[in-house]
Amino acid sequence: MKKTLVGLFGLLFLAWGIEVLAEVLRNYGPLSPTDTFQEFAGTVLQDWPTRGREFLKLAPSFKRYFLMVVLALPALFFLHFLIFGPKRFSHQGRRVPYYGAFTRVLHWTAALCFVFLLFSGLSVLFAKDLGAGSLVRTLRFVHLLAGFGFFGAVLPLFLIWWKEMLPASYDLSWFLSLGGYLSREKKPVPAGKFNAGQKLWFWLATVGGVVMFYTGFYLYRFEASVSTLRVYLIIHNALALALTAFFLVHLYMTLFAVKGAFRSMINGYKPLEEIKYLHPKFLEDSAP
Amino acid sequence: MAPGPFGPGGKEGSMGLMKFICDTERCIACNGCVVACKEGNHVPVGINRRRVITINEGQPGERSISISCMHCSDPPCMAVCPAEAIYKRDDGIVLVNKDLCIGCGYCLLACPFGAPQFPKAGPFGARGVMDKCTFCAGGPAPTFSEKEKRLYGQNRIAEGKVPLCAGMCATKALLAGDAEVISKIYAERVAKRGSGLSPKIF
Numbered sequence: 424m425k426k427t428l429v430g431l432f433g434l435l436f437l438a439w440g441i442e443v444l445a446e447v448l449r450n451y452g453p454l455s456p457t458d459t460f461q462e463f464a465g466t467v468l469q470d471w472p473t474r475g476r477e478f479l480k481l482a483p484s485f486k487r488y489f490l491m492v493v494l495a496l497p498a499l500f501f502l503h504f505l506i507f508g509p510k511r512f513s514h515q516g517r518r519v520p521y522y523g524a525f526t527r528v529l530h531w532t533a534a535l536c537f538v539f540l541l542f543s544g545l546s547v548l549f550a551k552d553l554g555a556g557s558l559v560r561t562l563r564f565v566h567l568l569a570g571f572g573f574f575g576a577v578l579p580l581f582l583i584w585w586k587e588m589l590p591a592s593y594d595l596s597w598f599l600s601l602g603g604y605l606s607r608e609k610k611p612v613p614a615g616k617f618n619a620g621q622k623l624w625f626w627l628a629t630v631g632g633v634v635m636f637y638t639g640f641y642l643y644r645f646e647a648s649v650s651t652l653r654v655y656l657i658i659h660n661a662l663a664l665a666l667t668a669f670f671l672v673h674l675y676m677t678l679f680a681v682k683g684a685f686r687s688m689i690n691g692y693k694p695l696e697e698i699k700y701l702h703p704k705f706l707e708d709s710a711p
Numbered sequence: 712m713a714p715g716p717f718g719p720g721g722k723e724g725s726m727g728l729m730k731f732i733c734d735t736e737r738c739i740a741c742n743g744c745v746v747a748c749k750e751g752n753h754v755p756v757g758i759n760r761r762r763v764i765t766i767n768e769g770q771p772g773e774r775s776i777s778i779s780c781m782h783c784s785d786p787p788c789m790a791v792c793p794a795e796a797i798y799k800r801d802d803g804i805v806l807v808n809k810d811l812c813i814g815c816g817y818c819l820l821a822c823p824f825g826a827p828q829f830p831k832a833g834p835f836g837a838r839g840v841m842d843k844c845t846f847c848a849g850g851p852a853p854t855f856s857e858k859e860k861r862l863y864g865q866n867r868i869a870e871g872k873v874p875l876c877a878g879m880c881a882t883k884a885l886l887a888g889d890a891e892v893i894s895k896i897y898a899e900r901v902a903k904r905g906s907g908l909s910p911k912i913f
Contacts, residue, residue, distance in 0.1 A: 462767075479787050547793060547815050555794035556812075560813050
């Protein structure tokens, strides 16, 4: 019995000894060129075989998505305008002060910067069609300046509006009826100073804007690892796509869907009748 | 006719594919290729078209490799470039047109080898146009013109010479030329070297 145990233990010890010897020989023995190149691949390629390949598939597809958004949305708006037409409200009655002077200045600064950002950003994606070269290089510089401008304007705008932009209980029903924009009849919709759509656009433009600023800054400076920059570029492009879509909706709403909406951001007043239908809760809130 | 370093000469349309091979058993990490490329092509300060990477430094199994643009058969940089500034010559050399490049950096994010380089050229640390290994074949500017030399460096291929880095490599670890020819040289070396160990232990 004792002999068998010692024998078993001895065998185990021998097996361990062989394993250690093999390990030592493996470490000190020569590498095959294949081993060497595999080791180099780990250092040089890093996560390219996985994340890099995904990037290769994703990055060129954004051009197509942007083209779809920029062409399809205006077509949809045109159809909507033909079918449902604009909402008209009497501009004869009492006018209610709606946007302060400082707010309007900030809004238009942000708007101007956004337009610059949009066009200069698209010029990078559509560089080939613009002839590329120094024109797009200059526009990339414009993109940087406009980015700082937008950030500077959106930050105080966020502080002014964030309270009124918090989600309310009736926002869901606004979304379910799509703000009453899918019908010709005039009916009060559940909305406070800002409706649910405006709120969504606000949060996307401010919080999304900060994400755009952060990722964009790193993409401009190129001071992060390549794998981080790949993720940043995809985030930057995807958010830009969402912002572009919402911007086009915003533009259509203010220019065509609601008559005179554009003017209220210039002079700061909204006609009482428009508020009664589109922002009825604003009257309840501000009533003494 | 014996094949020269750039494929079987004299025959039209028989041009091979230009490739680099770095023999890691020979590379001694002297960085001579990096310096030769930088000096010979007047590469701007702060960027290197070629770099030497060492693994297991100071340990058994230390190996080094010299890496630049590998002139891929299906270049990922070319696939993502929104300006279509990157193109591939018939002989497989991948080049960038600096007049078209917008410096967006997509190519660097797509490249597995980190080959594209961007000099800090503009205000606020803005990137200039992309610069990378040209296989010493100049660029799209007229061959041997002042512009080609200024933007892209030497055009040694047009002169019938090998790229500077491979030409000056002291141990001849870095091979450049027709893929068929240099892979044959490398295969012969590997076969002659063997594993370095006489009969297998296990």
